[in-house]
Every structure is written in structure tokens, then in C-alpha cells.
Amino acid sequence: MDIYSTGRLEAELREFHEKAEELILDLSGLDFMDGSGLRAIIEADRRAREADTSLKIFEGSSPVRKVFCLTGFDQRLEFVPAPVFARKLEDL
């Protein structure tokens, strides 16, 4: 995820935020994330806190985790281990 894909993520996060009390962001398939992706997630977390809803994140690969660690957001965001079989929204 970088500056090109972040815009789409931001739009989807905003859309889901309006509909859901709990938002789960699945990064488990992500190989890479840069500062712009981090920013989108920080923004989504801030919106969730303000609205008293929850944002949980399924961890990504090592480069993705590194970005959260370098910036201290590994302590500030809520991470949960990705389930082995993740049900897609459309299966529900």
C-alpha cells in the first residue's frame, strides 16, 4: 500500500465507518505499507475513537509491522491476530 492505493482505502474506511460499530481492517495479505497508508489508518482510528466505535487490525507482514513499530502506533492501535480462515463480508 502506498500513495497510489491509499486514496481508495481512505474512501472505503470512511464509508464503512458510517455504517459499522466495529471495523476490522485485514492487513494480513499486505506485503508493504508506507507512511501514507499509516496515515489513513491513524485517521480511521481517530474517527472510531471520536464516534466511540472500534477499529481492529489484523496484522500484516513484517514490513507492514515495522512501520507501526517505528512510529509507535503498534502500541496505540488495536491489533488482533488474523484468523486462519477469514470469512469475507460477502459470505455473511
Added chain:
Amino acid sequence: MIHKSLLYETEEEFLSSTLPFVLEGLERQEPILAVTSHPNIQLLRGELGRDADQVEFVDASSWHQRPAIILGAYHRYATEHINDSQSVRVIGEPACLCQSKAQLRQWQCYESILNLALKPLEAHIVCPYDTRVVPPSIVEAVHLTHPHYLSADQVQDSPRYEDPSLFIQRVTAEGSEEPIVPVKELSIKSNLAEVRRFIFDTAREAGLGGEAITSLVTAGNELAANAIKHTAGEGRIRLWTEPGEIVCEVVDMGPGIDNPLIGYLPPESDQEEGWGLWMVRQLCDSVEFSRGPLGSTVRVHFSAEGLVPEAKT
């Protein structure tokens, strides 16, 4: 913020300034952080007795060794204790990793930047330097980067103190020569995936290990992303190896970076660039910005084991 240097070559010289500094802090009930060598910690503990419990001692040899990370740690200490008292005190004698010229330059610049980075904070910092072991170029820089110095517990103004922006510009220029080794280059062309692949392949060819490659790709991606954001995507990324390190440079025709402080402190409002350059400074041994006829340049040095020297042509 009060920033003083202390050059010493004996235990007595070290104690004659640091002990009164700590005692005054204890009297004023100010939080005290003492980062120094194990022998110096023992010296201070010996003099302080039970009062030593009031001081947070950190053994420099097992602490951070990269200047940008150290500066971030001091900033965190000062802001975390901001409500505890009027001011915090720091004895800052970290173990500096300064083998390469780039690391030496970064170390010199870090002291200069400290004046700007911690300026708004209530902090009183004494930086001891053991002249028996510290490289002469660092000792020389101490006179230029600290507004005051201590001598037998007397404070003197440093007549040679230099404005941080000027100092950093001058020191950075020393590291901006064209490399004489082969350089691999790629036009950025608004394609970050290609940039990342380029860094990955070049770093792997050079012998870098997995974790180091991840760090370099992360840093290089941020620099390239900044070039894309500030120019019409016309930028180049260049990579080459020097003894023990990989150098990565991004050149573009954008306005460049004016603020020498950028990336040293966490951004206040989560802007993209703030975190990007913060990460670059955390990951690389040195990060240097300059401007010239060829455009704006950011050059980072990244030391790593296992680097294969370039074959001479």
C-alpha cells in the same frame, strides 16, 4: 532549554560538573535522566548514596546508538515529565556509533539539532565528552554546537557556537560529493512499485540481509514518494555502495527541504511527510538534505553487514 557541553579527561573532571548538576536537580525535585558509561554511573552512584535512587540511570552501551533515535528518546523523556516539575535534567553521554564519515557527520549534526528540537521544552542538558576516546572531529564540533560549556562547574559561553541551520548546511556539504564508485540509477516516473523492486534487487545483489533490505526499501520508498508529491514525478533514485554501507540518494527538481528539524520529532498532527521522514531517520545512519544546480537531493547512508564491495572496473 539549556544545553551545555562538558569536555573531560579524568574522573574528577567528570564529577566536578555532573555531581553539582544532579544535586541541584534533586534539590529542585526535577526528574533526572543520566545516560552515560557504566564506570561513570558507578562514580555518580558512589557520590549520591541513597539519593541515586532518585535518578534514572541508563547504561549508554546498552542504549540507542543512532543520534536520531537518541534525540527522539530525549524528547520523549522531556515531554513525558512535562507535568512533573518545572524542568527535566539530562546528562547525555550516549555511546556514539561513529565509524564512517556519514555517522560522524550525523553525530555532529545531532548536537546542533538538539538546540532546535528541544528549544520549546523545559530541559537542562549537559553533554559530557571523554576526550580520551571521542574522535577529534567530534570534539571540535562540540565547540560549535553547544551554546555553553562547563569547566569545573563554571558555565562559560561558547564563543564559537554556530547557528544550527548554518552548521548543518556546512557539515552536509562535506558529504555531498559525487561518488567515484559505480552508481545504479532509476527514474522514479511516478512508479513506486518499480522503485521498491529496484531497491530490493540492488540491495540483495549487494549482499544485504532480509531485515536490512526491508528497512532500506521502506526508507527509499518514502523518499521517492516525497519526490513524486513535490515534483511532476521527475526524480531519480540512485544507489551505490561504500565500505560497510549502502548509499541511497533521491534527486528531484522540487523545492527540497528547508527545515533541518524535519523527521527528528514525531509529527504533531499525523501528516504523511512527518511520519515518512521520521521513519527514514529512524532507519538510516544519516539523512542529509542539500540543494544544488542539479536540484534538491536527499542522501541517506545505511550501514549493514555482509555488503559485497563493488568490483573495480
